[in-house]
Every structure is written in C-alpha cells, then in structure tokens.
Amino acid sequence: MTTFVDRVELHVAAGNGGHGCASVHREKFKPLGGPDGGNGGRGGDVILVVDQSITTLLDYHHKPHRSATNGKPGEGGNRSGKDGQDLILPVPDGTVIQDKAGNVLADLVGHGTSYVAAQGGRGGLGNAALASARRKAPGFALLGEPGGFHDIVMELKTVADVALVGYPSAGKSSLISVLSAAKPKIADYPFTTLVPNLGVVTAGSTVYTIADVPGLIPGASQGKGLGLEFLRHVERCSVLVHVLDTATLESERDPLSDLDMIEEELKQYGGLGNRPRLVVLNKIDVPDGKDLAEMVRPELEARGYRVFEVSAVAHMGLKELSFAIAEMVAASRAAKPKEEATRIVIRPKAVDDTGFTVTLEEDGLFRVRGEKPERWVRQTDFNNDEAVGYLADRLNRLGVEAALMKAGARGGDGVAIGPEDNAVVFDWEPSVTAGAEMLGRRGEDHRFEAPRPATTRRRDKQAERDEATQEFEGFEPF
Template sequence: MTTFVDRVELHVAAGNGGHGCASVHREKFKPLGGPDGGNGGRGGDVILVVDQSVTTLLDYHHSPHRKAGNGAPGAGDNRSGKDGQDLILPVPDGTVVLDKQGNVLADLVGQGTTFIAGQGGRGGLGNAALASARRKAPGFALLGEPGEFRDIVMELKTVADVALVGYPSAGKSSLISVLSAAKPKIADYPFTTLVPNLGVVTAGSTVYTIADVPGLIPGASQGKGLGLEFLRHVERCSVLVHVLDTATLESDRDPVSDLDVIEAELKQYGGLDDRPRIVVLNKIDIPDGQDLADMIRPDLEACGYQVFEVSAVARTGLKELSFALAGIIGAARAAKPKEEATRIVIRPKAVDDAGFTVTLGDDGLYRVRGEKPERWVKQTDFNNDEAVGYLADRLNRLGVEDALLKAGARSGDGVAIGSEENAVVFDWEPSMAAGAEMLGRRGEDHRLDAPRPAAVRRRDRDAERDEADTEFEKFKPF
C-alpha cells in the first residue's frame, strides 16, 4: 500500500459567487417602496497552506478533486448572501506548485506560507446596488461569477540541510539511523529504501536535518531505477554527502567508480554544481573495507574531497562527521541573505491601457478579450432584456464599441467576448447613446428590437394618419 507520495495532479474548483436579488420593497401604504434586492455572497477560495505536520501528498493522491463552498444568493429587504467557505489544503514544507505546462506557480517553503490555487467568484450585485438617478428601479440583478477551476501539479522537494546520496545498499539508511532518531527500513538487498527518510541531528549548538535519498544508479537522471523520482529531493540541500560502500561484493564496482557515476548523474540532472561535497567511506568495520578505504583515501583527497571513514554498525567516526557537517551548514546559513519583510510590489497600468483588446480572428469574428468585459458577460442574465441593455451600457462606456469601429467592424459582423472555448457570440449592431432614457417599461429595452421593414413602417405611418383624420372629423364644426 502506498504511504508516501511526492507528486500529484490536483483538480481544484473555487466556489461560485451567489446571484444578486431583484426585489421591490413592499409594505402597507408603500406598495412600491423601491428596489431592495441584496448582493450575492463571494465564492470560497481554495488555499494551499504549508503545515509542518504534513510530510506527504498522499491525501491528494487518493482524493484529487477538491471544491470550495459556493456563495449564497442575495434576498429581499437588502439581505446579502453568505460568503462561501474557503477550502484550506495543508501541504508539506517544500511543495512546488506547477501548471499543466510545467510553469512554476508557487514555491511553498516555511510554516504558514499560503497560495491561492483557485480564486472564488464574486457575488452578483442586487438591484438595490444597481439603482441610480437614471435607473431608479432596476428590474434585474447581476449573476454570481463562476469560481476558478484549475488543474495543478504539486511536487514535494524535501527541505533538508544534508542529502545522503549513493548506490543502493551503500549504507545510507544505517548512517541516518545512527546520526539521528530516524528509524528507516534496513535490509541487505538493493532498493530497500523506497521513499526519502528525514532525520534531525544535533551537533553542539547546531541542529540540522539530514535526508536519506533512495539509491541512485547509472541512468537515474533519465528515469532508470528510482533516481528520477527522488533526485528532486536533493535540490534544497546545503551539502551533498557521497556514501561509498568499501565492502561491496560486486566485482565490477569500486568506491571511486561509484562516486564518478553518481557525480555524472547529478551533473546531468543539473542545478547542483554549487553544493559542497563530502565523501563518507562506510563499512570500515569489515577488514577488507578498512584496507580499501586506506587505499583510495589519498586519491579522493587529491581530488579536493573532504573524506571521513565511518562505520554505522560499530558507530565509529560519526562524531567527526556530524560536527564537520554542522560547520558547513553553519557557514551556508550565515552566507544566506537575511529575510526581508514582505514587500508589496505595485505595477501601475499604462496610461493608454484600455483594459481590453479587439482583434479579428481567422474565423471572421471580432474577438474582445479583457478582464472586465469577460466578467460582465458572465454576470449578465441574457433572459432579461433590461440586463442585456445594462451590459450594453457598460461595454459602451468602457469603449468597446469605439474599438470595434476602429478595428473595422460593421453592422451585422460577428463579435465574440471571451475565450474561444467559452465565448458569447452575437451579431453587432452599433447603438446610439446608451442609457436609461432608451428603456421603455421596466424589463424592456428598445435597442433589442429588430429594425422593422420599410413596408411595415409605411403601414404604421398610414394607420396613424388615418387615426388622426378620424379624430379631426369628430370635432369638425358643421
């Protein structure tokens, strides 16, 4: 049964905003007391939060679909809907959030670090909020905005100061078990360790963490063995420790060639050239192991490596190793720049930024893209003529009609607002000055009426003339 997962694909859906309410206040002696429809509630967000007590992404492996609460709709008597409940998802320290294309969205390091993976939709305005001096009694309300739906990939990169790397059965698990209180599985066959193990080491006044990365073999950086799955766990470490087996039973292996193979894999993986290296010659409690360590140590030191001879079984050489690691880690921590207070970066929009774009697509449609136009379309109830007229007012004030004219659009041309997958398409008719004076009775908008044919207009004109002549004959003196 799987107990450790360090990479998952998560499908998050934020809550939808509640719809606004269209209501008119009524009470005794005040049959039409004015609009009193309340606003809809905001949809809940999906928030990732670093929690030190969480060490794996296993929960999201079993339940990859997560959704926040929806906002409640508004009601009459100016009652606003309740906001949707945010969904808090705890993740391990060191979780990297990526999109489907592999772009990094967030790198979550440190207790309490948060990232909004899905933004809740805004609640729709009720007709009380839409009332104005020119539109005193709106017969419509805005719809709630849909919540954001996103597919994300979460990868766990272990946050440790020291990474133990080496061939399978080199003794990494045994070493971490005697340096710290960690209790990994230990056996005499390759790939005993299938997941990274983490331990805490105290050396004098320095406390640091050490990670046992599953065994690497040639081709690990291309996915052979377990290497590709767990090489990411060494990325955050301050120092790499090569654990070499001086008592290997394989005739085609020796500690120096093992070191060269692992270094080649680390170089091919990339991004680790600046990490200091320490070489640990393990299993010197075996006579042949001690002889081989004495033989190869001068060559390793000549290559610039700091070499330690240890035995995890006999527990020899561990104190010198732990204090040497503490010194390197202390220097690395001191070299890091001090964390500054959170800065707010303000990026003002350009003075000529209209907030939307108009382009002519290959399909002959004029496509309008922008945050405001697309949000307004989502909030519009197209079954209500007055709501459609209000949308036309907003687009006209934003300058969409002028931009369409400049782009070459003519009456009857197709216009699409939104993405290609979810766009609202309509035949564009340039309007006159939009406003409440264009409206007839509440709930009607004469701009939506199709132009009448010339024959119908002549017939209506003749009928009006005949009616006027009839009225004149009634009052004509004898």
C-alpha cells in the same frame, strides 16, 4: 500499501458566487417601496497552506478532487447572501505548485506560507445596489460569477540541510539511523529505502536536518530505478554527502567509480554543481573495507574532497563526521543572504491601457478580451432584456463600441466576447448610443417621480389651447 506520495495532480474548484436578487419592497399602503434585492455571497477560495506536521501528499493521491462551497443568493429586504467557506488544504513544507505545462506557480517553503489555488467567484449585485438617479427601479440583478477551476501538479521537495547520496545498499539508512533518532528500514538487499527519510542531528551548537535519499543507479536522471522520482529531494539540500561502500561484493564496482557515476547523474539532473560535498567511506569495520578505504583516500583528497572513514554498524568515526557536516551547514547558512522584509510592489497600469483588446480573427470574427468585459458577460442574465441593455451601456461606456469601429467592424459583423471555448457571440449593430442609454429612461418607473406643481400643469394646458387656437385661426374654408 503506499504510505508516501511526493507528486500528485490535483483538481481544485472554487465556489461560485451567489446571484443577486431582484425584488421590490411592498407593504400595506406602499405597494412600490423601491428596490430591496440583496447581493449574492462570494464563493469560497481553495487555499494551500504549509503545515509542518504533514509530510506526504498521500491524502491528495486518494482524493484528487477538491472544491470550496458556493456563495448563497441574495434575498429581498436588502438581505445579502452568505459567503462561501474557504477550503484550506494543508501541504508539506517544500511543496512546489505547477500547472500541467510545468510552469511553476508557487514554491511553498516555511510554516504558514499559503497560495490561493482557485479564486472564488464574485457575488452578483442585487437591484438595490444597481439603483441610481436614472435607474430608480431596476427590474434585474447581476448573476454570480463562477468560481475558478484549475488542474495543478504538486511536487514535494524535501526541505533538509544535508542529503546522503550513493548506490543502493551503500549504508545511507544505517548512517542516518546512528547520526539521528530516525529509524528507517534497514536490510541487506538493494532499494530497501523507497521513500526519503529525515533525521535531526545535533552537533555542538548546530542543529541540522539530514535526508536519506533512495539509492541511485546509472541512468537515474533519465528515469531508471528510483532516482528520477527522488532526485528532486536533493535540490533544497545545501550540503551533499557521498556515501561510498568499501565492502561491496560486486567485482565491477569500487568507491571511485561509484563516486564518478553519482556525480554524473547529479550533473545530468542539473542545478547541483555548486553544493559543497564531502565523502564518507563506509563499512571500514570489514577488513577488506578498511584496506580499500586506505587505498582510495589519497585519490579522493587529491580531487579536493574531505574524506571520512566510518562504520555505521560499529559506530566508528561518527563524531568527527557529524561535526564536519555541522561546520559545512553553518558556513552554508552564513553565506545565504538575509531575508528582506516583505515589500509591496506597485505596478500601475499604462495611461493608454483600456482594459480590453479587440482583435480580428482569420474567420472574420472580432474577439473582445479583457477582465471587465468578460466578467460583465458572465454576470448578465440574457433572458432579461433590461439586463442585456445594462450590459450594452457598460460596454459602451468602457469604449468597446468605439474600439470595434476603429478595428474596422461594420454592421452585421460577428463579435465574440471571451475565450474561444466560452464566449458570447452576437451580430454587432453600431449605434450612436447603446442599450439603456439609447432609450434614455430604461429601468425608470414614473410612479416614483414627484408630481409636477399645479401651476406648471395649468401653464402646459394653456399652451396646448393656444396652439389649437392658432391652428384654427389659420384655417381657410373651401
């Protein structure tokens, strides 16, 4: 049964925003007390958070579909809907978030680091929030926005200071078991290690983590064996330790050729050329192994490697190796730049940025793209004429109609707002003013207006009588 998963495709869906409420306050002797519809609640986010107690993506392998809760709709009496609850998904330290095209979205390193994988939809405004001096009694409310939906790929790259690399059965698992308290599976056949093992080593005042990476074979960087699946766990390690088998029973292998092969695979994988390295000649407790180690050591040192002869079984040479690795880890940590304080980067919009674009497509359709127009369309109830008029007002004030005319649109041309797979398409009719502004008093209720003074009413009636008298005096009989 699978117990370790380091790559998984996850489908996350944020919560939808709740719809706003269109309501009018009513009570005895006050049948029209004004709009009192509440706003809809915000949809919950899907948030990935690093938890160091999590070491595998196994849970998401079995349950790849995750969704947050929706916001509640608003209610009458100015009662807003409840916000949806955020969904917190714990992930291992060192998880890389990518889209399906392979673009990196986030690199989560460090306990508590978080990333919003899907944003919850905004709640729609109720008619109480939409009321204004010109629109005293809106008969509509805005719809809640749908939550974001994304397909993401999560890859785990082990966070360790040292990586043990080498052929299968070179003794990497035995070495990590004696250097640390880790207890990996150890057996006398290849590919015993199927998952990376982590151990913590203390050498003097330096404490570092060491990873046992599954064995590499020729072609690992192209997908042969287990190499391609686990080479990613070497990327974050600051020191590489080549573990070479000096007592192999395969006649075509020797420590030098093994080293050359592993280096070639690391080179093909890329990004590891600047990591400090040292070489461990393992299994010197075997007589032939000791002799072979003494033969190849001068050649390895001539190549610039620090070489250590050890025996994981007999516990020979381990102390010197542990302190040498600690020295290299300390030097690597000292060479890293110090982390700077968190900075807030402000990128103001250009003064000529309208917030939307109008493009003419090959089929003659004018497409409007922009955050505000697309959001306003999603929040509009197209079964309500007043809501459609309100949308027309907003688009006109934003400058969409002027931009369409500038782009060459004429009456009757098709206009689409939104992406190709989810757009609102309509035949455009230009006007001087649009929607509710063209009607002048859309959404107003005359019963809310204060009555005119009696003197004003008498003055208006007298003006009507005078106008009728003038018409009568100018009448000439046949």
